[in-house]
Amino acid sequence: MSDLRDEQSTLLAATKYKPVRRIVTGEDSEGRSFIVSDGPTPNVTITKFASAAQVPWATGAAAAPGDDPAPAGHIFGFHSEGGALLRIADFPPDQEIDTTKLAEFLAENHVVGDRPGRHFWFHKTLSLDYAIVLEGEIYAMMDKGETLMRAGDVLIQRATSHSWSNRSSKPCRMAFVLLALPDDDSR
Template sequence: MNTETIVDGQREKPPAQLRPVRRIVTGENVQGKSIFVSDGPTPNHTSDPGSPPAHVVWVTGESAASGVDPAPAGHAFGFHSKGGSLLRIVDFPPDANYDTSALARFLDDHGVRDHGDARHFWFHKTASLDYAIVLEGEIYALMDEGETLMRPGDVLIQRATNHSWSNRSSKTCRMAFVLLDLEPGGKV
């Protein structure tokens, strides 16, 4: 599988630690028959300082890019998309591998970091309903009070609450997130 994408006419490879995510997109031909429009690596991948490597696979709402692909290479996305949805695959490294000051800046840049007496460096809160699915590895989901270990196939419904992710293992944990924007005062 070719993992290169073209950005501004230049070939770009994903970071070495970022394993590609295959994205298959459907559509219709001129006769109205269903077809496969594309099949290949997700073009949008990020490795921002302080944050875990991630792929934005698809997006709807205000954050969607104009054009054929709403999640093209090089397009920046927030934690969720106002008025829409965002599908992101994230590779959480072990906690010991984080630069916590860089992660704090990343969370601050997005306006989601818990500035209270957080018990873990990843604590944050977004105005979104999130479906969090463990694909590989294991991770602890932490609330202000309580925590639970999640393994492959486990799903957490995160309802706009303060939360954190803690990978206490020695291996990367890959998760899928479907993030749905909540209007102010929206029910979860």
């Protein structure tokens, strides 16, 4: 476990992002609760376009087999069929984003919209997302309009075209609970 912590700490230290502490509970053979693990989230992705994502937990089709559904190195899409995905994402200021690499990432993950957006992050996924600002601030942009979100604000993103714009000089940390929706869901 210490090798994993060292690897994740090194990865995050190379950026401006801090590890997310993950505390997992369980029950013993007598049904008594206890702390199973307490340490940095092992599943960390530093993107090629300058953001970071840490997945502390997943359920459903995207979860890894075994005792840890979000181990180091496991690849996650934007949501998990038949379950939920918890992702902590760090958004750098807009001026630090490599927009060419971001466009490649969105295309590789099949989330590029069929119409141009007002901002380079514009995308749409078939999911219900609870987006919570933990630190910093960010603009939630829609096709029509936008709103500034600050720490403690929650956006209910209902499978709509949207973008995130960090116009500040500091990173913004957000928590996302992502729930897949069936194709015919009215949200």
